[in-house]
Amino acid sequence: MSRWPAGSQSGLREANAAKIIDTIKRFGGLTQVELAEATGLSAATVSAIVKDLSLSGMVETHPTSRSGRRAQLVTIARRTGVVGAVHVGNRSMRVRLSDVNQTSLAERSMPLAADHAEDTVLDRIALLIVDMLGMIAAEAEDLIGVCIAVPVPVDPATGHVALRGIMRRWEGEPLAEVMSRRLACPVFVEKDANLAALAESVRGAARDVAESVFVRASHSTSAGIMINRRIHRGHDGAAGEIGHVQVDPAGAICRCGQRGCLDTVAGADAILEPLRATYGQLSFRDVIVQAAAGDPGCARVIADAASAIGTVVAGLGRAISPAVVSVGGELTEAGPIFMVPFTNALRAHTPAGLHSFQDPVSSAFGTDAELVGATIMVLQSTDSTSLLEERA
Ligand SMILES: [Zn+2]
Incomplete structure (x- = not known):
């Protein structure tokens, strides 16, 4: 006072x-x-x-x-503005418009081809948002901000993709700036795991703690790190990129150019490859669905990936000492087939006595975590005082 x-x-x-x-x-x-x-x-x-x-x-x-x-x-009041949240995944894209109370007003998703051209994705996002604003009888001026969750780290200093070799067509592009001009509102572009970690920290599994980690196990593995309730991006934006921690010095070459990264052992290709001889062509999604339905071969590859991820997360846990580790991403949709070996590996590689983060929990928001986090990001970045002044 x-x-x-x-x-x-x-x-x-x-x-x-x-x-x-x-x-x-x-x-x-x-x-x-x-x-x-x-x-x-x-x-x-x-x-x-x-x-x-x-x-x-x-x-x-x-x-x-x-x-x-x-x-x-x-x-x-709904008329105070609309928040746009976008999640660009490996094979699909989701867009949600919410009011400032975080209530969803409209939602759309569309598939992306496996080899989708990243440059056209930005155009599609812009068109879809304009179309959806029409659906809820809102105007472009009602947009108070948009946050786009992407499966790649973003350098906070430049706004460029921080890790080369992952989304080649976005390299060197100031993504948020480009989209901000198109949509005429503030646009934030953030790594999906960071936004899921933010969602857990504000409203989910980690809401009562200051330090937490969100592990996103999907086509590749990445972590979002919250330190003192803030996203820790690191010097170049690539903090938490545990998919590129070496787990096999004699392993295959990764997309990032290094050898034997976690992603070469637990990423989508590594999960699909050993099944090919017996199962023929399966999609990543098929493997998860069949594993959850009890297929032993599909369960095997997911369990092995979960163990490898758990081992690396144990190392991250030693570095960060989080109070809560939450896990999301498509692989966790296999349920205990993923969570049990993941938890076992995490415990096996953590010294006795460091128990705080040994009981990982599933994301409180499931497949919505990234969109919830993107919505929160926009709301946290817009100042309520100015909102009050504008309406006065
Ligand atoms: Zn790598």
Whole structure:
């Protein structure tokens, strides 16, 4: 409170209003009692500010019930803006438009060819977002920001892809700048594992801890690292790229140019290759579905990949000492076939006594983690105070 000069009632009120807006943005809709608890403001203050914000059209209240009692749910008015979240995966792309309460308004997905040209993906994202805005009767000006989750690290200093050889056509492109010009709003481009880690840290499995790691086990393996609740990207943006930790000094050459990386042992090609002689042509997705359905050969290759990943995550755990390790990505859809050998390897390679991160948990958001994180990223990057001023 001492931040505001004595007698500056309006300054204090504005600060409290911003606090309430931030809290709703973080958690979604809350009742007034929950808002008082989460902000530390008195019930009377919350009530007065909610009334003000409601009159100015910033927030809306809706009847709801909590523990059988009637209550008013406070949400941010939909017309305050639309948030775009995009996840570019290896074989598909998803786009979600949400309101500022993180409620999904529209969602679309489209397949991407195995050898898709990365440069056309940006065009498709822009067209799809404009199309979806039309679906929800919103205008381009309603977009307050877009965050694109990509399966490759991004250098925070340049905005370029940080690891060469993975998405060749995006190398040297300032992706966020290009998209920001096209969509005429702030655009963020972030590694998918980092966004999933952010989602877990703000609203998911790691919400009560400062240090956490999210492991994304899919066509390749990558980790998102949260230190003191912030994404740790490292000097060049490539922190957490555990798919490129050497696990076999005599192994195959990886896409990154190194030999025997984890991805050459536990990546999509390494999972498919040993099945080819007996199973013929399978897709990565087929292997996961068949493993989950009990096929022993498909289960074998996923379990072996899970062990290799768990061993490398044990090393990462020693370096970071996270309180929570959560895991997501397509491989985890095989359920215990992935999680059991992964957990066993993590424990086997962690010294007894360092138990804090030995019980990895599945992502709280499943296949949505990247989109949830992308939505949070936009909301965290837009300032509530300016939102209040714009609407005043
Ligand atoms: Zn590599």
